[in-house]
Structure formats: C-alpha cells, structure tokens
Amino acid sequence: MTAEIGQFSLVLALFVALLQGIVPLVGAYRQNASLMNFASSASLVQFLATTVAFIALTVAYVSSDFSVLNVVKNSHSLKPMLYKISGVWGNHEGSLLLWVWILALFGFAVAAFGRNLPGSLKARVLAIQGLIGVGFLLFVLFTSNPFERIDPAPFDGKGLNPLLQDPGLAFHPPFLYLGYVGLSITFSFAIAALIEGKVDPAWARWVRPWTLAAWGFLTIGIALGSWWAYYELGWGGWWFWDPVENASFMPWLVATALLHSAIVVEKRDTLKNWTILLAIIAFSFSLLGTFLVRSGVLNSVHAFATDPARGVFILGFLIVVIGGSLLLYGLRAPAMKGGGLFAPISREGALVLNNLLLSTATATVLLGTLYPIFLDAVSGAKVSVGPPFFNSTFLPLAIPLVIAIAVGPLLPWKRGDLKGALSRLKLAAFSALVIMGISWWLAEEAPILAYAGMALFAWLLVGSLVEWADRIKLFRIPLAKSWSRLKNLPRSAHGMTLAHIGVAMVVLGITASEAWQSERLGVMRPGESVTVGGYEFRFDGAEELKGPNYDYLQGSFTVFKDGDEVVQLTPEQRVYTTPPMETTEAAIWPMLSADLYAVVGEEDGKGGFATRIYHKPFISWIWIGSIVMFIGGAFSLSDRRFRVGAARKKKAMPVAQSPVAGV
Amino acid sequence: MRLGFLAPVLTFAVIAAVMAYALFFLNPKEIPSELVSKPAPEFKLDPVPDYGPGLETAHVKGGKITLLNVFASWCVACMVEHPTLMELSKGGKVEIFGLNYKDKPDAAAKWLGKHGDPYSRTGMDLNGRVGINFGVYGVPETFIMGPDGTIIDKIIGPITEKDLKTRILPRIQGSDS
Secondary structure: OHHHHHHHHHHHHHHHHHHHHHHHHHHHHHOOHHHHHHHHHHHHHHHHHHHHHHHHHHHHHHOOOOOEHHHHHHOOOOOOHHHHHHOOOOOHHHHHHHHHHHHHHHHHHHHHHHHHOOHHHHHHHHHHHHHHHHHHHHHHHHHOOOOOEOOOOOOOOOOOOHHHOOHHHHHHHHHHHHHHHHHHHHHHHHHHHHHHOOOOHHHHHHHHHHHHHHHHHHHHHHHHHHHHHHHHOOOOOOOOOOHHHHHHHHHHHHHHHHHHHHHHHHHHOOOHHHHHHHHHHHHHHHHHHHHHHHHOOOOOOOOOOOOHHHHHHHHHHHHHHHHHHHHHHHHHHHHOOOOOOOOOOOHHHHHHHHHHHHHHHHHHHHHHHHHHHHHHHHHOOOOOOOHHHHHHHHHHHHHHHHHHHHHHHHOOOOOOOHHHHHHHOHHHHHHHHHHHHHHHHHOOOOOHHHHHHHHHHHHHHHHHHHHHHHHOOOOOOOHHHHHHHHHHOOHHHHHHHHHHHHHHHHHHHHHHHHHOOEEEEEEEOOOOEEEEOOEEEEEEEEEEEEOOOEEEEEEEEEEEEOOEEEEEEOOEEEEEOOOOEEEEEOEEEEOOOEEEEEEEEEEOOOOOEEEEEEEEEOOHHHHHHHHHHHHHHHHHHOOHHHOOOHHHHOOOOOHHHOOOOOO | OHHHHHHHHHHHHHHHHHHHHHHHHOOOOOOOOOOOOOEOOOOEEOOEOOEOOOEEHHHHHOOOOEEEEEEOOOOHHHHHHHHHHHHHHHHOOOEEEEEEEOOOHHHHHHHHHHHOOOOOEEEEEOOOHHHHHHOOOOOOEEEEEOOOOEEEEEEEOOOOHHHHHHHHHHHHHHHHO
C-alpha cells in the first residue's frame, strides 16, 4: 500500500504545482488578492503531498519492501539501518524525490515567513517555484518513478554500491540538494523581479538570506564530498576536478559572487541587473549539474546509471528554464534603472572585482568541464581535461581574489582610499613575510607557489583580524568598551570575518598539504618499519576478518614519534558481497599539524602487503576552514535584519547606527 | 546596448546545441583502444583452477579469429553477457579465451562452476598486469583477435545484440569463407 500512497501523493503534488504555477500569476497580473493568496495554500498542500511521498519511500526502504523495484535495486535486508535510510536518496529516483521534497519545503517556507513581502512579488515567486516543481514532478513520474512495483518480488535486494555505504556520503547529497534547491528561491525572486520590472533594496534583503543559506549548505556538501574522496578512495587526494565535482563547484562559485553583489543592491541600490543575472546563472548551474550527472553526456566515476530518455527530458527542461529565463532577462533587464554611482576604488568597486574574478573562475571551470564534449562534437577526438588545466587557469584567478578579500572590507562605500586601506594592512603584509621566512627555514624546499600560498594565508588571516579589531577599536579604547562595541556589532560583520578566516584556513590546508606532503608506497612485511614525515610507521601485519555485510583485510600499523607511540592505525580493504566490490578504508590520524594516512592492499604472496603511507601537513584545515566558512554564513544569517518580522519588532534604535556592511 | 543583454541567452544556446549533439550522437564510454590493429602483447598465464589449460600469446595467433573475453567473478555486468558467450561457444563458431581479471582463483572457479564455462582456455591475471598491457579499461571487455594475433576490435562493456550482429558474427563468417 505504501508505494501506492506515495505514487498518489506525487500525482496530487503535480496537479497542485500546476495550479500554483498558473493561478497566482494571473492573480498578480489582475491584482486579484484571493487568486494571489492561493499561492500560499497551494505551497502548503504541495509540501504535505511530497512529504507523504518521501515518507512512503523511506518506509519501503526501512521495512525492506522488495516488491518496490527501487528498493530491490538499491537495498539489501542485511544492510545497516543508517544505509537503509540513506539508500532512499543514494540512487537516481530517490534523490530526485528528495530534491522535489526540499523544493516544496523551501516554497512553503517562503509562503510561511514571507508575510511582509509585497503581495504580487510573493505570488509571483511562489508561482515560479510551482512551475519548477511541475518540471521535476513530471520528470520523476514519467522517467524515474521510485514507486514502481516488481512482480514477482525477489527475496532480497541487490544492495547499495559499497562506495556509497559511508557516513560522509550518506549526508553529502542532502546538503548539496539543500544548496541547489536554495538557489531555486533566489532564481524565483529574480524572475519575479523581471516580471514586475523593479528591484528594490527590500528585494535584496530577501534574496541575500536565501543565497547565504544555499551557499552554506553547498559549502558543507562539497566539503563532505571531498572528505569522502580523501578517506574512501585511498589515494590521499581530495579534489580531482572531475566533471561531477565541478558541477557542484560552479554553483558554489556563482553563489559566492551573488552573496556579495546582493550586498551592493541592498546597501547602495545598484548592480541590480548583474545580481539578477547571477541569480539566474546560479540556479542554471544547479540544473546543469543535474543534467551532466544523469544524462550520460559526460563520463564520470560519480555518474548515476544513465538513461537516454532522461537525458532528453532534462535537456528539454534546461532549455525551457535556462533559455527562457535568460531570454526574459535579455528583454526586460535593459529597462531596469541603475542606482547610485561609485568610484572604482570603493567597497562597491571591490565587490565588483570579487564578482569579476569569481565569474571568470566559473567560466574557466565550465570551459574545462565542457571542452571534451565540444572537441568530441567538432573533431571526434577524445580528450580528458585534467588537473593541470584547472590548476593553471584557476590559481591565477584565485590568488588576486584572496589578496583582495583582505582589502575590500577596509574600503568605505562610494569612494575609498586604497593607500589608507593598505597602510592598515601593514601588519598583514609583515606577517606574510614572516610566515614565508618560517616556512623557508623550517620546511623542505618547495616550489615558489608554496611560499606564495603561505603568504596569502597569513595576509588574509591577519588582514581579516585587523579589520575586525578596527571595528571594535581593540586596544585603542579600554577593553570593556571594546567588548560593548563587539556586542553591538551586527552579526553579519562577525559572519564576514569568520567566513574570510575560513578561506584563509582552506588556503593553508591546500598549500601545505600539496607542497610538503611526504609519502611512501611499497611492499612491507610484518615487523618492518619506515619513516615518513618524521614519523616511524611499524607494520604489525594484517589479518582477514568479517564485517556486517563484507569481509575485510585489516592491516595494523604502530606509529612512533621520537620513540614514543603516537597511535595505532588499522586500515581496511573490504570485499562486499552484494554487490561484489572492493573498497579501501584508509586509516587516518588527523592532527592539527598534519594527517597520518595509511592504506593496506593485497598480499604479494610472499608474506608482504602492498602499503601506502602519507604524511600530509595541515590538510585537516581544508575541512576545518570549510566548517568555519559555514559558521560564518550561519552567523550572518542570524543577523537581526534578516530575522522574521524583524521590521515589526524594531525598537527605537535606528538601524543606520552601524555603518558597517555584512559579508 | 540591448544586444549586450542577450549575450547570456546566446551563449547558453551554443552550449545547449552542443549538449544536444552530445546526447544524441556521442558516447563518452566509447574510448578507442590505442591497441586496435596492433599485435597482442606478450603474456603467459596459469589457468583458473580446474578450468582448461593456461593461456599465452601463441594461442591467440592460432591462424583463425578468436575472442579474448575479460571477466571476473565480482563483475555484475559479466553476468549480463554470459549467456551470449555460452551460446557462441556451444555453436562452436568461435574459440573464446577467458582472461580472468584481478580475481581470486577460488571465486573464479566457483563462478564458472555455477554459471557455466564458455572458454576453451582461461588465464588468471591476478595483479592485472596483462590487462594493463592490453589496455583493459573495465570489466567486461572483449577483444576480437585476428588469425595472426593482431587486435581487430574491442568491445567495451557487455556484448550487446548489436555488437554480436555487426562486429562479431560478420568477422567470424568472413574468416570461414
């Protein structure tokens, strides 16, 4: 029964979404309040219907209902409960259902919290949200129905791909979808603004929190994905510039740009057209990512099982949504009026530079991702574009961006003083020099880029702290007064500082782990020792063991530093039975200064085992930095200006009291 | 000025056109083998326990067209093409050799025992070294070997009905006449 309930709810959701997409648009055109209000009720019903569908599929998975084809293909009765649940979205059909559910959830959130939105804007936003829902529901029902039955029902399922049976990956897709779908809200706002023909600061105040939330979720989603690659694939790499990784990275880059340009719209009422375009492009990249992953156009290790019918549907959907919205932009945007003027050296100017660099970086990633398809289409040659292309095009754009991050917040709006800003960054420049000296003195010789990376880290970290200390006048007025300034500072200001420090941490992690990694690959016999990165790894042997739904070879290393035992590392090589597949579980001992990373492999037949040992300095900071960036975003999001009903609860204290900008 | 605002939609039109072309006419999985029309690399392998004599280069130079099928007991897609191989070997139209890729000897023997053995000879490529020399990219793959041991063609993934009709059968019949 549950599968039929789910199926019925999806059909219901489709019809409601169709009405939600049409009725409010008509209402807004005729200025008919009751037709416009229909949008809110429809989004509630759509949310409830998709919730029922999602619960129905979850019930089918948890109870191992093997009369449902999707459960047979992706689950197994012996699978641990966590992966029975994560199996719901660990496949094409279920992940789309999750997508549709989040879409309905966010639409409902706009309806519920948007009481202070102008009536016609709200109606139009929800209508666009409804139309996106129609597209996805049609896709689910016609090409990817998760509730399809199978008769006769088999006794057991085929199991979930073992690579996906992992806590990191269980939560990677939901976070990514929260991000992708969060961008659908900013998209709907952009389209609604184009239809209305006006953008005001109130519009930006609504767009920015949604962008922030989407950006935060994308940050966590991408970080989880790279962390998974780091410990599960067993080669110590964490980013491969794989098409599917790029597909999630491009919306993040554009969302980062949008986050910053929306500030300019909000504070200075300018850059409106550009911000609208970014909002459209950000969601377009979310859709493009979906297309690339599911259509079979690109070959990737991450790709879902592909089906040409799905590819055709998604491409048609992309053309309607992206082509349609960009065309609307081309026709309506020229009529929008720009706002205040500003000098090139100003906060606005710095944010424009940020946007230029970020969008150029996105363009290079897009080029590298699509180039193999282009070349194949034009000349029939098969190539793959690898890390060398991306490193040599992305880095020259990332370096000036990181330098500018420290400068931008120090410039005032309208007209700034670059010399003044730079003189306040003396301490940052000094720390950059010091850290270059230290790394040259302490560490082994490395390429010049490594020292540049360390300098960038120090520059951005100290630069952000200097700006933050300036705001609270640290050490220039008594500490108690600084403390009260600190408490009065808007949360978005703290959020910005935190997020920028997070970027600095990521720069440190990438630079140090790439430049000063040491490794040793080779066969080791029990009792043998090797020294890697100043740590002595003693191989104590390996044994065959049995896990819940796999057999595994467990190797054992004891690690010493200067003769003292540091840790026992027990990497595993697993062989799953359903479906049959081998996976590597690296053993990692993360420390703030470095990760110790060990992998055990096949026996060589003479009592030795293939082993890989890495010492990766500061690599944890990549993920710590990502979390700090997310916390920064969350801080910003909790700013009172964005809170529900903040306008009504506003006290006598004027908002303009704080002349500072947020992230 | 107005045209500038249309630049994004025009750029997207180009991207969409290329993707449509890729979707309908290209297949990213089809990677041409560097080795097609080159002689088979030298190798000599022990058989899967109890399944036929071992396999070496001389066997694929037997003066007639043969198939070299890369398989493994852990490979799900191999089960898909397995009936096709059984059918081919029963008909006696072509000799099929099995290259057992990165497998455990017991597991491979059990697998052949359970599903049937279409191979006249098998070789165990335990560490995948021979596979690398052949440019094996995934399992299953099937190499069509010429009478003198040159690689005529390579089928990636399970052998489909179409592969059988257009790539395998014409060549076998061609060699008989």
